[in-house]
Amino acid sequence: MAHPAPHSGTGQREPYVDWLRAFSLIVVVLWHWVFTIIHWTPNGPLPTTPLAYYHAVWILTWVLQVVPLFFYVGGYVHLLSWEHARERGEHTGRYLWTHLKQLLVPGLSVVAVWVAVGAVVGAVFKVGWIFNTVLLIISPLWFLGMYVALLALLPAAIWLHRRFGVLVLVWLAGIAVCADVLRLSWGVWWAGWINMVAVWGLAYEAGFHYRRLADAPRRYGFVVLWGGLFALVGLVFSGLYPGSMVGVPGDRLSNMSPPTVVIVALLAFQIGLAQVLRPAVERGLARPHWRRLNEVINTYALPLYLFHSTGMALWLMCVYGLYTHHLSDDRPPDLIWWAERPLAIAGPLLFTVPLILLFGRRLIHRNIPRNVPRNTEGKTR
Numbered sequence: 001m002a003h004p005a006p007h008s009g010t011g012q013r014e015p016y017v018d019w020l021r022a023f024s025l026i027v028v029v030l031w032h033w034v035f036t037i038i039h040w041t042p043n044g045p046l047p048t049t050p051l052a053y054y055h056a057v058w059i060l061t062w063v064l065q066v067v068p069l070f071f072y073v074g075g076y077v078h079l080l081s082w083e084h085a086r087e088r089g090e091h092t093g094r095y096l097w098t099h100l101k102q103l104l105v106p107g108l109s110v111v112a113v114w115v116a117v118g119a120v121v122g123a124v125f126k127v128g129w130i131f132n133t134v135l136l137i138i139s140p141l142w143f144l145g146m147y148v149a150l151l152a153l154l155p156a157a158i159w160l161h162r163r164f165g166v167l168v169l170v171w172l173a174g175i176a177v178c179a180d181v182l183r184l185s186w187g188v189w190w191a192g193w194i195n196m197v198a199v200w201g202l203a204y205e206a207g208f209h210y211r212r213l214a215d216a217p218r219r220y221g222f223v224v225l226w227g228g229l230f231a232l233v234g235l236v237f238s239g240l241y242p243g244s245m246v247g248v249p250g251d252r253l254s255n256m257s258p259p260t261v262v263i264v265a266l267l268a269f270q271i272g273l274a275q276v277l278r279p280a281v282e283r284g285l286a287r288p289h290w291r292r293l294n295e296v297i298n299t300y301a302l303p304l305y306l307f308h309s310t311g312m313a314l315w316l317m318c319v320y321g322l323y324t325h326h327l328s329d330d331r332p333p334d335l336i337w338w339a340e341r342p343l344a345i346a347g348p349l350l351f352t353v354p355l356i357l358l359f360g361r362r363l364i365h366r367n368i369p370r371n372v373p374r375n376t377e378g379k380t381r
Contacts, residue, residue, distance in 0.1 A: 015285040015294055016278055017073060017210075022297040024070035029308045031064060031246075032140060033348045034341050037333065038316065044129025045136055051248045053332045058244035062232065065245035065256070067143065068203045068267035069274065074147060075207020078154055079161075092155055099151055107144045110306050114138050137313045144305075146196065150204045157201070161208045169209075172202035176261045184240065184253075192258040199259040203267050213275055225272025231265035303360030304352065311352030319347070 039046045051058055078099075085095045118134035121127055150157070160168045175198040182191035213220060236243045241262045247254035255262045284290050 015291060016282050017077065018298050019281060019285060019294050020069060020073045020274060021077075022294055022301060024066040024073065025301045025305055026297065027064055027066045028070075028140075028143070029304060030345065032309060033312055034344050036312075042129070044132035047136060048249050049246065050333050051244055051246065052250060058242070058248070061243075061245035062266065062269065063273075065266065066270070067256075068263055069270045070143075071147070071150065071200055071203035072207045072210070072267065072271060074150070075157075075204035076210035077207075078151065078204075079158065079208050082154060082158060096152060096154070100148060103144060103148050103151070106302070106306055107141055107148075110310065111138050111141065114310075133313075137309050140309050141306075146200050149197075150200060153201070157205055158208070161205060166209065168205055169202055172198050172205065173261070173264050176202070176259075176264055180261050192260075195259045195261075195263075199261075199263050202264060206267065206271065213271070214278070218276065218279075221272050221275030221278075223272070224268055225276055228265050228268025228270070228272055232262065232269055235262050235265055300356060300360070303356040307352050307355040307360065308348065311350075311355060312348040314351040315347040 035049055035051075037048045037050065039048060051061070081099075082095065114134045114137055118130045122130045164171075176195050179191045179194040179198060182188040213224070235241050241255060241260055242248065242251045242253065244251065245255055245263070245266055247257055253260070255266075285294060
């Protein structure tokens with residue numbers, strides 16, 4: 001999104017970190033496009049997922065739920081840009097305002113436009129379900145809202161990192177455990193929302209340790225991978241938590257809303273997997289065509305994320321306009337539905353690309369990654 005570009009110790013870009021960011025965002029967008037099933041009710045669209053019909057495939061979400069990985073990468077590159085800003089003598093307030101504005105202005109603009117559209121349509125056509133539709137379209141931006149909150153807390157997070165190091169991760173994990181106990185065992189429902197800060201804050205803070213793990217022998221990546229995987233297996237098969245890392249209608253609770261301690265285990269698994277796969281991916285990124293693709297995806301990442309749900313909404317409006325019987329199509333996903341999945345990508349993309357070209361140019365130019373040398377990395381370990 002609005003990440004500055006991470007660089008190696010020699011001043012060169014770190015393509016693998018860019019790839020992790022690009023991979024995370026593309027998976028989020030494709031998940032929304034491909035695996036969102038819309039059922040229409042008198043109150044408007046009701047989203048569900050194939051996981052509600054094919055329970056056995058929840059294991060795929062252990063790899064495809066990549067929000068923890070994105071926050072992890074975000075913590076790393078924001079630490080680097082913070083150190084670079086301090087070297088330039090940039091004031092804390094100016095740094096935060098510059099970076100927050102890059103995210104808040106486009107994000108709030110998208111929200112404002114859809115709220116205005118909902119208000120006009122609701123008033124003129126007396127469509128009662130329009131605001132549920134608007135809420136569904138802008139709901140993916142929760143991801144951006146949480147990211148903005150973590151960025152606002154960056155100075156405090158870095159102070160804790162420098163003062164207490166890895167102990168901060170232990171504390172945040174402990175808070176996540178305690179919040180789950182209060183919510184699930186004692187019925188203190190609001191305690192779960194503490195984990196919006198504890199769990200995502202842990203993922204963000206873990207990014208401060210990225211370089212230390214990347215520079216360590218490869219076996220440490222396997223340690224983190226297997227530790228996270230065993231924790232996932234233990235938590236899920238204890239029967240206390242669902243196996244899916246995304247919300248599934250009918251499940252007793254969701255591991256994501258609010259996040260549970262299972263997401264901490266998922267984070268560890270994905271961090272370890274990212275480090276284990278690093279050499280193979282870096283060999284691929286050394287090839288010019290893959291390197292160029294990586295750069296293009298990162299350049300367009302923020303506008304793609306901002307407009308992908310709008311593009312999907314416009315596509316579905318056309319589909320529903322041509323085939324109105326789809327409004328009441330409550331059939332489970334069958335072979336025809338699966339065969340239509342390429343169209344579920346091509347259709348929204350057809351509407352998203354013009355939005356990016358029309359409204360995303362300023363976002364693209366404003367968020368071109370800046371050079372962030374890592375000559376201060378010694379101070380962050």
